[in-house]
Amino acid sequence: MTKRADITIDDVAEAAGVSRQTVSRVINRGPHVKPLVRDRVQKAIDSLGYVPNLSARRMAGSRSYLILAINDRKRTIENWAAGRGNDWVDQMLFGGMTECERQGYHLLFELIDTETEPALRQLANVSGALRPDGVILTPPHSDNEALCAWLTERSIPFARIGHRVGSHSVDVFMDEAGAAHEATRGLIALGHSRIAYIAGAPNYGASAQRISGYEQALREAGATLETSMVATGGFSFQAAADIIDGMLKSSPAPSAFICDNDEMAFAALHVAASHGFSAPQDLSVISFEDTPGVRFSVPPLTAVRQPTAAMIARACERLIAISRGEEGWGAFQIPYELIMRDSTGPAP
Amino acid sequence: MTKRADITIDDVAEAAGVSRQTVSRVINRGPHVKPLVRDRVQKAIDSLGYVPNLSARRMAGSRSYLILAINDRKRTIENWAAGRGNDWVDQMLFGGMTECERQGYHLLFELIDTETEPALRQLANVSGALRPDGVILTPPHSDNEALCAWLTERSIPFARIGHRVGSHSVDVFMDEAGAAHEATRGLIALGHSRIAYIAGAPNYGASAQRISGYEQALREAGATLETSMVATGGFSFQAAADIIDGMLKSSPAPSAFICDNDEMAFAALHVAASHGFSAPQDLSVISFEDTPGVRFSVPPLTAVRQPTAAMIARACERLIAISRGEEGWGAFQIPYELIMRDSTGPAP
DNA sequence: TCCTTAATTGTGATCGCTCCCAATTTGACT
DNA sequence: AGTCAAATTGGGAGCGATCACAATTAAGGA
Incomplete structure (x- = not known):
């Protein structure tokens, strides 16, 4: 087993003959980098196969590049246990992961209880451990004002799926x-x-x-x-x-x-x-x-x-925008689709 | 919006009147802590609502408390796009998340391409960014020797689902x-x-x-x-x-x-x-x-x-054990179930 | 040409935790 | 009681990135 030191930003800096900070600017698409230097750094990044360490980025900066999607534990587990499955979860993953990946983010999926008290505790735990840049609340949590207040208090951006009243949140719903x-x-x-x-x-x-x-x-x-x-x-x-x-x-x-x-x-x-x-x-x-x-x-x-995947994707997109400091709050209606199959016909 | 500083290990240490290191020992269930002190620290942790920051733990220590589950992108996306869904993904999540949660770990789910070359690149990216403590490979990736070699080279523990030949890996399969x-x-x-x-x-x-x-x-x-x-x-x-x-x-x-x-x-x-x-x-x-x-x-x-959930759960359990320094390698056969319903009957 | 201002680069300090190792206390046994 | 080893604590360094700010270079105008 080859011992291989991990490649750090300093390795890239040295290879490109610039400072650590300049490499950081290139990674984060920051301004104030000469095109010539940028190319040189990018080349070093590519040839060394450098990938920034998320933990370190989170430690030093304010972003974690993580979006946390939360589902109701009871209902989800019951469905699983009953062999009923959770197509909803599958759809969430589809929409959320696709969008997160597009933006260099990662989606984390967790379950929390329905009742406010344990839910709050569990949210505190997972959010404290992971420090996500945004949280997606699905029903019934999206209607839980205590959870929303907790997140608001800590300035953690959050999206409410299937909710359309929100003030300082991202509301994503269908008609x-x-x-x-x-x-x-x-x-x-x-x-x-x-x-x-x-x-x-x-x-x-x-x-x-x-x-x-x-x-x-x-x-x-x-x-x-x-x-x-x-x-x-x-x-x-x-x-x-x-x-x-x-x-x-x-x-x-x-x-x-x-x-x-x-x-x-x-x-x-x-x-x-x-x-x-x-x-x-x-x-x-x-x-x-x-x-x-x-x-x-x-x-x-x-x-x-139900446009579940599209709703989650939109939620991720808005939350990521917010974490970038852009405007993101608002209410977003996602179109549904009525799919005609063969269980409907003229009245007898 | 109340400004609230996050609670760190030092806050707990101060509150309990001990050093940072002692608190760390309590968190990690390390030995060499007097029961009396342990209780005092635990009380401080609880009353302050302290939750260790995963990024910091990962930076300082060798564990990330993350398990990465990998699926084939093409097949998964196709299923999603066709409205066919991915019950398999749902099952993976069920088994994986339940087990990870039990152990204070988190499950991350990602898609990578089928072809070795891009798959390798994508694995390097996500693994470099997240530094998971273990990787779960599902078919067809579980049969991809190049991926396994890459992981072995870097000493990243991995599990192969539906594979039963592995040497230095965790093999989980059904008969x-x-x-x-x-x-x-x-x-x-x-x-x-x-x-x-x-x-x-x-x-x-x-x-x-x-x-x-x-x-x-x-x-x-x-x-x-x-x-x-x-x-x-x-x-x-x-x-x-x-x-x-x-x-x-x-x-x-x-x-x-x-x-x-x-x-x-x-x-x-x-x-x-x-x-x-x-x-x-x-x-x-x-x-x-x-x-x-x-x-x-x-x-x-x-x-x-298919005992998908059970297989993933077992894989998580073994990978987590390995990340703890325990023994974990081996081949594990998970029992399947033949469920009799009404599509089978005597030959005509 | 020189000076002012803007654009580029570099330099510690720092995030919160675990590692290694030294310092202290405790306990067991002469 | 005295000694030595074991158990328990604490201290400092450092993980790999970003931040704020200082230093340098380039550009623009008189």
Whole structure:
């Protein structure tokens, strides 16, 4: 095993015949370096294969070149443990990593608890250890004012995904109400009049927005809002199945279901089949998640595709800009996509 | 915004009335600290909310408390872009993060190219910047000797997932041949005699092992091996569909398919349906992936569940042990699971 | 041509921690 | 009690970069 000393900035400086500081300027694209010198230094960097040590940069400077993405531990672990997977995490990684890499940053992913007290402690720990240049909060943490206050107090830039009220933060969200409105309107246009909405959890912020869009579309169509058509299925197959079963037994039964996630949409298809109904002939189903599996369900699900990757990418981009001292705060709406597949059709 | 100086080890030392070094010993669970002093220091740490700065630790010491997991860029990005997702990534994160967190480490996830030359450059960059205490190589990189040599040369401990030859590395794998053998034997027991194997890619190491297990099971049953029953479907729905279509048109057609991934297994179900066959009555299908979607296909797929999370967790655990100076090298076989669902049944 | 100002380069000091080694205390055993 | 070794503490150097500022060089104008 060859012993090889690591190459430092001083090695490069010596090789290029300049001072350490000049090399640093070249690395950081700083001004005040003659083009001739810059080239010479760059050549030395390349030939020596020099890579700046992030830890040292963080120690000396104010940046860590790290973005920290935070997810809810309970929900994430449950999904993993249940074999349900976390497509959301996968999407986050896609968007976040791609953007970070583009900018010479690195994305770190961590889980913290839902309850404020342990969450705060865990955030303090990971943020204290890593000193990220920015933190991305996803639901439900993006709505946690205590966490946001903690970050604000310490001047750590943060982004809130799925939140659109923020003052001194980066808010990145999609138009949940608009998507639900469009989905509902589409079903109405297909002749559906009894459209049920199966929400995830009562405290799930996006649900409220979606339901308002759903109700608005119904109102615009002159339909009456029936509370019996809106229920909460806990994001789970079984709970949703029970509810949907009840709805299909009522009369008149709904002819269309909008579900907050794929699993509940699958439940709708499944329960409908047990009643002898099949989509899209006898009923229509739209999901609000669009995980990879929906392409292979029977029939493939029509779904609102959440722009998770794009939202995280945007969040990273803004946070990195802020860490560079540029302007970055603001609210950013990312377009969603309603993907028509075969689970929706004309009302029977 | 309150200006708050960060709490350093010296603050703790002062508060506890000891030297910096003693605090360091307490943090690192070093020996040679009186229990009484240890308690006093620990109390100071807790009350001040002190968290050691990872960058500083890395600068001064030899550890970075970072484990780097590396994935193939091309395949990963393609999956993401195609909306196919990367359940594998999700699983890696699950296993890796859980274990790292348990040990006070952090997991970093990065993508590098397939070809050796750029891969080497990218590995040098990320490893130079982050100085991880260990690197996890996943297929196909786990079979790349150039990468392994590079890491060995620099004394960076690494783990190879799905590889079982390694000398100075941590090898973590599952019994691919055994799993294929068990799956095949199961089909034979159900009366199937014409069993096709749809492999992923020609250079996909696991395929070769699985096929050998598959062939062994056939041989043990006294069946003849037909080369026409083994084909490569490129992991893709369409390519696999074409191949399977051809097989089903031949006579006698296979009555069972073992596929290297879920997507190709879905293709089998789909194509079979177009021929008027449906599983499990007319044919059986087994997949070698088990992503979350298989639970909702019709019928739900019987599949070999890859212990991805467990493999990554084990790799992290071993690498962390090594970074602590303990013994860690070796080969570790992680048990797989053959999950019976409804896509397999008696031969027609 | 000389002087002022701007553009370029270089020089410690410093970030927070662990390393190595010396100083001190404690304990065990003559 | 006295000695020697072991256990416990502390002190200073240094990791590899950036920062603030000083020193140098080049450019522009009278």
